[in-house]
Amino acid sequence: MTDLFRIGSFEVTNRLFVGTGKYANYELMQQALDASGCQVVTVAVRRDRLIDAQGRRLTDFLDLNRYVILPNTAGCFTAEDAIRVSLLGRELLEKAGNKGAGWVKLEVLGDKKTLMPDPVGTLEATRELVKEGFTVLAYSSDDPRAAVRIKEAGAASVMPAGSPIGSGQGVLNPLNISLCLELLKEGDPTYPVIVDAGVGAASDVAVAMELGADGVLLNTAIAHAKDPVKMAAAMRHALEAGRLGYQAGRIPKKRYATASSPFEGVISYIPGE
Amino acid sequence: MTDLFRIGSFEVTNRLFVGTGKYANYELMQQALDASGCQVVTVAVRRDRLIDAQGRRLTDFLDLNRYVILPNTAGCFTAEDAIRVSLLGRELLEKAGNKGAGWVKLEVLGDKKTLMPDPVGTLEATRELVKEGFTVLAYSSDDPRAAVRIKEAGAASVMPAGSPIGSGQGVLNPLNISLCLELLKEGDPTYPVIVDAGVGAASDVAVAMELGADGVLLNTAIAHAKDPVKMAAAMRHALEAGRLGYQAGRIPKKRYATASSPFEGVISYIPGE
Amino acid sequence: MTDLFRIGSFEVTNRLFVGTGKYANYELMQQALDASGCQVVTVAVRRDRLIDAQGRRLTDFLDLNRYVILPNTAGCFTAEDAIRVSLLGRELLEKAGNKGAGWVKLEVLGDKKTLMPDPVGTLEATRELVKEGFTVLAYSSDDPRAAVRIKEAGAASVMPAGSPIGSGQGVLNPLNISLCLELLKEGDPTYPVIVDAGVGAASDVAVAMELGADGVLLNTAIAHAKDPVKMAAAMRHALEAGRLGYQAGRIPKKRYATASSPFEGVISYIPGE
Amino acid sequence: MTDLFRIGSFEVTNRLFVGTGKYANYELMQQALDASGCQVVTVAVRRDRLIDAQGRRLTDFLDLNRYVILPNTAGCFTAEDAIRVSLLGRELLEKAGNKGAGWVKLEVLGDKKTLMPDPVGTLEATRELVKEGFTVLAYSSDDPRAAVRIKEAGAASVMPAGSPIGSGQGVLNPLNISLCLELLKEGDPTYPVIVDAGVGAASDVAVAMELGADGVLLNTAIAHAKDPVKMAAAMRHALEAGRLGYQAGRIPKKRYATASSPFEGVISYIPGE
Known part of the structure; x- marks a missing residue:
């Protein structure tokens, strides 16, 4: 039973998007990607x-028949730079014949310390890249109204951050992520929203889903775990757990769970079960 | 690759323990138990x-060759009552030939509103049941020193609550659960600790693990979900995610993830990856 | 010992800014403002x-010699509207001879449901109002890079939201407020940052400070409390508590506080003091 | 307007209880106690x-006419030890003619690392000290049923911990503190409950109140702050803020604060006020 969703013309069959940076070596990356079960792999153009110390290049280690590459503009701090890098990424992936040539994960970062997105540059670059024919997935803060502006600028998906990139703090503001979902999907329930950045533990993935x-x-939560391959497997299960849990409809939170009817004589209620 | 642990003489191969109360009907319970992947099933004696409206009895719907039954003393508010119910449960399971006759999940509840455990009655009943030859798994608050006292009284496992039974509030005090683990496993790393009560969502299971x-x-998180069978599957994945994540060693939390070395010229660091 | 700060040419002697909407009646508002100890009072233009049911107007009930009025653009959903309302507010306060004619609390709201600020409209209106000579205090989300953009547009102060207006959820993301402070005050330590919106309890004020x-x-936390005048007094103390606490330098958080040196023989350490 | 409460025969006029350990010197302690506004001062017997390096003794620096001393049994790890120390404290305070001779803050600690209370020893010592005529204020975990047991054993007040002594983590589990209050005050609304241990910041005091x-x-939050005297003043205000806020009745938390009636035409509602 496939649980796919669409981003522009892309049909995504697995909901975990995994990065390729920060691994100790390319072999470890390969194993982690495999264990994660991901279909989409993001690569900083x-x-x-x-090239690494042995003169090897990242994409030589990615099976382009298996993975859809999502090129990203990490390292860009202006709209201009992000646009240039996007075009370059498209060129590279077109040459490689990978479907990922059609889309881009847009990052226009505000500063080198927090790596949080610049809302102005992100809007500018989104508009321009949409004009250039890209399916734009835009990295954003968790500000719900900023997310709406990015959607209005033409982004095919908004990717709000749970917390700063690489910080491992998880989803710091569940209300804001929830409001992003509410506003972006209002009257447009299939509009895709992907939580990006901040994951530290598998439970963070479950929470987001x-x-x-x-x-x-x-990316970092796997690449910098003590055992990246095992953590990749954890993330695969967490994605599944969170997705199924969302679909299954959780119980409400209560102060305590006292039966409303009195205990005595109520045959079907055993307190403490 | 089995990831088993021991509770007294019991060898447990799956780390999710699932209750059997509160289901709409026994058939739904059967399907949910199956989807959860559990080995141990707990039953209120x-x-x-x-018997239900059709004159049917719970254990007629449990495959006693497949599941190990963990009888529990839900509904008991004194040590005496819990001891009596434990003995009765043993008798029933011995007749049924189920291995679960040797152990008991002890609940001595303090009141019908919060369903929180009575620390005094729990200690008394633990001591007595250990004398009676039971492998005692004792439901406890998350108070770390209370947990130590219960271990000292002979419990084979302490089961601290994440939050009140049926409340769906998850692990409200991760520090306390963590201190329970630290104190109970000090010099005794294989002493088993099982988080019991309070789970609302799959992510809560991952957090505990x-x-x-x-x-x-x-129990309630599955039985009262909108789709109990799907939620049971979510819990199975969450258990796996949390267990693998624990073993894999998560990244530390940081305020932000700035590279310590400056960006410029550092070939291996792309900010924002 | 005055603990003043500056916003543009305004010298503020009390750090609690209190709204004037949502009170049951004007008399209650007067008493609450008095109990709050505030110097600056914000009024929706x-x-x-x-006028109310008795034909009475809000500003007739504000002592314009005692309070500095901070006009705000509540109810505005576009930059144009907010600019128009700002100009109107200035005109009214100039006529009244109140110092508040020189500044404005800018709200450009994104929608009527969340009342969260529109980042694009806020930047536009800020630029225009600065040109018009206003000292602009801009209501913002807690997105740190959005806050920087608003400062760059000329705002004399950025006012990040703790949580949605009127929601009473307090400071939902302390990291983001802390990063707003870090980025806005970088190389400019006296740049004023005021947490606006979301306060529910007095402790929320202390946390922000x-x-x-x-x-x-x-506003709402006082106006809609069961006893607004008493809550205003609570807020006055909470402001003081948070400010003094910030200046006093809190102890770090620790897992537990075990002395590093062993207990025995250490005369100055009594465990549990 | 005095806001007193009773603990046994003691009438308490200020709700902040301050410790006397861990100060850099006695003079600093004196100033901090003064700034805190406290009436009750606790002293480890x-x-x-x-005596300190200059041969000086703590109680020589406490104005016994101003403060009521609450002797405590810090450093005791068994009921026997705590009882012995309590008796000694009573003797000392009787000689000094201080009213504090009649009560004791009972600490029976479980271990030197966490400094968390031993529930069994605490119950034993409480019973014995009540027999000896003491008004017992018992340090406890935040386990609500453990708190009830301590009350039943005769304690005049239960003092649940917000988090471990000296940890500065504040109130880690507000639900448990709230359930302690609910159960202990059920049918006995004036039964006094004092949150003890874990305070790091002034806002923690406000939250508890x-x-x-x-x-x-x-104790530690003041004594180890960078500026203990200023922090003591912060705590005084925080106590007041939390107490007034509790009495004033806070607004409920909402997802957002949208008016239920539509905006247009509703004269009294300005969205964003």
């Missing part, structure tokens, strides 16, 4: 142009 | 003596 | 143009 | 028997 997110993107 | 719990017991 | 905010603005 | 606690006891 800037990184792909780099239980709020109703369509997917989760993460 | 008081409930098993009840990431703290280092050996297992999680739950 | 739109409200001041309204302990994070390092220069002030807090609130 | 073990400490009072110690807003939950309905009758008072707060703290």
Whole structure:
């Protein structure tokens, strides 16, 4: 039973989006990607142009027949730079014949310390990249009205941050993620919203999905775990747990669970079960 | 690769313990238990003596060759009552030939409103049941020193509550659960600790396991979900996610993830990946 | 010992900014403002143009010699509307001879449901109002990079929301408020940052001030409390508590407080003091 | 307008109880106690028997006409030890003619690392000290049923911990403190409950009081603050803020505060006020 969703013309069959940076080596990355069960893999275009100590290039280690590459503009701090890098990424993926040439994960970062997105540059770049024909997935803060503006600028998906990139703090403000979902999906329930950034533990992925997110993107939580391959498997299960839990409809929270009817004589209620 | 643990002489191969109360009907319970992947199923001895509207009895719907029954003393508010119910449960399971005759999940509840455990009655009943030869798994508050006292009284496992039974509030005080684990496992790392009560969502299970719990017991979160069978599957994945995540070693939380070395010229660091 | 701060050319001697809407009647408002100890009172320009059932007008009940009025643009959903209302407010306060004619609390709201600020309209209106000579205090989300953009647009103060207006949820994301403070005050430590919106309880005010905010603005938490005058007094104390606490330098959080040196023989350490 | 409460025969006029340990010197302690506005000062009996480097004794620096001393049994890990220390404290205070001879803050600690209370030893010592005629204020975990047992054993007040002594983590589980209050005051609304231990910031004091606690006891948060005297003043205001806020009746928390009636035409509602 496939549980797919659409981002523009892309049909996504697995809701965990995994990054490719920060691994100790490419082999470990390969194993972690495999264990994560992901279909979409995001690659910093800037990184792909780099080679490691042995002269090896990242994309040589990615099975382009298996994964859809989502090029990202990590390392860009202006709209101009992000646009340039997006075009470069498209060119590279077109040459490689990978479907990922058609989309981009847009990051226009505000500063090198927090790595939080610049709302103005993000809007500018989104508009321009949409004009250039890209399916834009835009990294955003968890500000619900900023998310709406990005959607209005033409983004095919908004990707609100749970907490700062690489911080491992999880979803710091569940209300804001929930309001992003409410506003972005109002009258447009299939509009895809992917929580991006901040995941530290598997439970963070479950929390994001239980709020109703369509997917989760993460990198550091796997790449810098003590055992990245095992953590990738944890994330795969957490995604599934959160998605199923969202669909299954959780019980409400109560102060305590006293039966409203008195205990005595009520045959079907055993207090403490 | 089995990931078993021991509680007294019991070898547990699946870390999710699932209750059998509060289901709309026994067939739904059967399907949910199946979807949960659990090995151990807990049954209120008081409930098993009840019959439903069609004159059917709970244990007739449990495959006693598949599941190990963990009888529990739900509905008991004194040590005496809990001891009596424990003995009755043992008798029933011995007749049924189920391995669960040797152990009991002890609940001595303090009141019908909060359903929180009475620390004094719990200690008394633990001591007595240990004398009677039971492997005692004792439901407890999350008070770390109370947990130590229960272990000292002979309990084979302490089961601290995340939050009140049926409240769906999850793990309200992760520090206390973590201190229970630290104190109970000090010099005795295989002593089993199972988080019991309070689970509302799948992420709550993952959180408990990431703290280092050996297992999680739950009932209402599945039985009262809109779709209990789907929620049972969510819980199965969440258990796996939390367990793997704990073993994999999560990244530390940071205010933000700025590279310590400056960005410029550092070939391996792309900010925002 | 005065603990003043500056917003543009305004010298503020009390850090609690209090609203004037939502009171049962004007007399109650007067008493609550008095009990709050506030110097600055914010008034929706739109409200001041309204009269109540007895034909009475809000500003007739404000001692303009005692309070500095901070006109606000509540009820505005576009930059144009907010600019128009700001100009109107200035005109009214100039006529009244109140110092508040020189500044404005800018609200450009995104929608009538969440009442969260529209980041684009807020930037536009800020730029225009600065040109018009206003000292602009801009209501913002808690997105740190959005806050920086608003400062760059010329705002004399940014006012990040703790949580949605009137929601009473307090400071939902202390990290974001803390990052707003860090980024806005970087190289400019006296730049004033006022937490606006979301306060429900007095402790919320203390939390905001302990994070390092220069002030807090609130309305509903007082006006809709069961006893608004008593709650106003609570807020006055909470402001003081949070400000003093921030200045005094709190102890760090620890898992537990075990002395590093062993207990025995250490004369100055009594465990549990 | 005095806001007193009773603990046994003691009439308490100020709800902040302040400790006397861990100060850099006695003079600083004197100033901090003064700034805190407290009436009741707690002293470890073990400490009072110690002298500092200059041969000075703690109680020589406490104005026994101004403060009521609450002797405490810090440093005791068994009921026997706590009883012995209590008797010694009574003797010392009787000699000094201080009213505090009649009561004791009972600490029976479980271990030197967490400094959490031992529930069994606490019950034993409470029973014995009540027999000896003491008004017992018993330090407890935040376990609501443990608190009830301590009350039943005769304690005049239960003092649940917000978090471990000296940890500065504040009230980690507001539900449990709230349930302690609910169960202990059921049918006995004036039974005094004082939150003890864990305070780090002034806002923590406000939170405890807003939950309905009758008072707060703290030590490290003042003594180890960078500026203890200023922090003591912060705590005084926080106590007042929390108490007034509790009495004033806070607004409920809402997802957002949308008016139920539509905006247009509703003269008294300005969205965003």
